[in-house]
Amino acid sequence: MLSxxxxxxxxxxxxxxxxxxMQDGIxxxxxxxxxxxxxxxxFYTDPEIRELQAKIRNTGWNDEEANTLLKMVEDNKRLMNELRKRMEMQGE
Ligand SMILES: [Zn+2]
Structure with a gap:
């Protein structure tokens, strides 16, 4: 990608x-x-987010698991946003 x-x-x-x-496994x-x-x-990740991401990668795309997968993706986004806010509040 060009930036x-x-x-x-x-x-x-x-x-x-x-x-x-970073600190705390982040x-x-x-x-x-x-x-x-x-x-x-x-983005920032912590161990919880990385575990979730590993689960998402390991989930098959059959109908039965599609809803679970979508929910995991949403949770992952939410956690990453929260972590980013927390890290940016701390400054560098
Ligand atoms: Zn520059």
Missing amino acids: KCDHCQHEFRVDGFLIED EKTYFECPHCKREYVA
Whole structure:
């Protein structure tokens, strides 16, 4: 994906995300501008979220499990949003 840095206006291709370990098993997934090194956080995960994500990946797509899967995806989004809010309130 092509991205433009808000900070230095440099355009660059994001090939993959970097992962940094935070406290309490929280991982920050992010990429940075190769020009000015400004950090862009994609999302945060904690062990609970990663467990949920593993379950989502392991769930088959048959009708019986489709509703369960959708619910798990919603829970995952909600948890990730909550975690992001918490991490951003703390600052860096
Ligand atoms: Zn930049």
